[in-house]
Amino acid sequence: MVAVNTAKKIIAEQCVQLPVVQVDLLNALNYALAEDIFSPIQFPAFRQSSMDGYAIYWEEKANPLFIQAAMPAGTEQPLLLQKGKAIQVFTGGPIPDGANCVVQKEWVTVNNSTIEIQLNNNIQLGDHIRNIGSDLQKNTLLLQKHTVIQPSHIALMASAGITTVKVLQKPSVGILITGNELVQPGNTLSFGKVYDSNAFTIQAHLKKVGITQMQVRYVSDNLQETENSIKELLLHHDIVIITGGVSAGDYDYVPQACINAGVQQHFHKVKQRPGKPLFFGTQKNKLVFGLPGNPAAVISCLYQYVIPAIDQICGTHTIQSTTAKVSTAFQKNIPLTQFLKGYLEGNTVKILPAQASYQLSALTNANCWIELEESDTQIESGTEKRVYLFL
Structure with missing residues (x-):
């Protein structure tokens, strides 16, 4: 049996990043960049108006000006502004050559084909003109390698004309649900049977962290069937x-079935509750996690071991933790690290009831796991503890 920190260290040492893949920009959300991204263009690529109004020579602002033309957004041909004239411009559209000021239309009076500017407004040289490259210069570093791509990053890259990016590949995951007692939801529940929630729980959490390639298999409590299923899943999946x-x-055959399937065992059992029987092994660079069947133990182990391993492989950072003060005293009677369902509000965390590993009810009211260290016994109100935020 190993300590929690030892188990985490062993898993981290076995995590290997997958080959880099190139994906379309819209499909890159929540992936980590595999390389630095530089702007292939300068932006704006032309002098651009930031206001609907009229482009003029600033020094002529006191004179009536003849309307020479209009340059709406999307205009493809440049125009030279003539002396004594104004050209109507629009937000995001080009500025005519020679113009050195844009006067917003609210400050202009239009009389047939001429304009007069209201001089009581403070009109400055260069007003409302976005100069070439004022946002981005060509070859500017846009995003650093390992940045986890968010919608704002996609917007930035699209504005620079980028359509594909190289990212760290996400693993495919095979899920094996064992147990003679399990019935899939939607089927009749007979005596001695329970509905399986673990397949749904695991898939939901994996989808939340961006895993899309998943396969679920069910197997009864049979050594050979379990071994065969593990072998089959290892052929097609990274985890x-x-x-x-x-x-x-x-009827607990998983550790032996893993070994029979060619999995190298790194540890079996961790000094923790819930999730004490946790198994971890590898086959080459593929990771194998054996989680207890109790639903709360499954979720706790996902947060502490499985998802952090996926984060390390993908270069992502989905599990967030902080510290908070417990709101009430708690007596811990076991010499194990304990993860409790909690509710974090501000810098205070409440320990919720229904902490048994089979009880899912408290999880609907929880928003974090509270970690009590192996050496903890009496936890006094106000004691600061590590908490892991729900996804």
């Missing part, structure tokens, strides 16, 4: 997550 069958019962 295999197994639930149930990892403890020491007569």
Whole structure:
């Protein structure tokens, strides 16, 4: 049996990033960049108006000006502004050559084909003109390698004309649900049976962190069937997550089935609650997690081990933690690291009821896990503890 920090260190040492892939810009959301991104253009690429109005020679602002033309957004041919004249311009559209000021239309009186500017307004040389490259210069560093792409990053790259990017590939995941007692939701529940929630729980969490390639298989508590299923999933996936069958019962075949399937065991059992029977192994660069079958233990292990491993492989940072003061005292009677369902508000965290590993009800009211260290016994109100925020 290993300590929590030891288990995390062992897993981290086995995580290997997958080959870089090139994806379309819209499909790059929540991926980590595999290289620095530089602007291939300068932006704006032309002098651009930031206001609907009239482009003029600033020194002629006191004179009536004849309207020479209009240059709406999208105009493809440049124009030279003639002396004594004004050209109507629009937000985002080009500025005529020679013009050195844009007067917003609210400050202009139009009389047939001429304009007069209201001089009581403060009109400055260069007003409302976006100069070439004022936002981006060509070859400017837009985004650094390992940046996790957000919608604002996609907007920035699209504005620079970028359509594809190289990113760190996300792993495919095989999910194996074991247990004679399990019935898939939608089927009749007979005596001694329970509905499986783990397949749904795992898939929901993985989707939340951007994993799209998943396969779920069900197997009864049978050594050979379990071994065959593990072998099959390892053929097609980078990570295999197994639930149930990892403890020491007569029908707990997962650790032996993993070994029979060619998985190298790195540890089995962690000094924690929930999730004490956790199994971890590898086959070459593929990761195998054996999680307990109890639903809360599955979720706790996802947050502490599985998703951090995915983050390391993908270069992402989805699990966030902080510290907070517990609102009430708590007696811990076990010499194990304990993860409790909690509700964080400000810098205070409340320990919720229904902490047993089979109880899902408290999770609907929780927004974090509270970590109590192995050496903790009596936790006094106001004690500061590490909390892991829900996705």
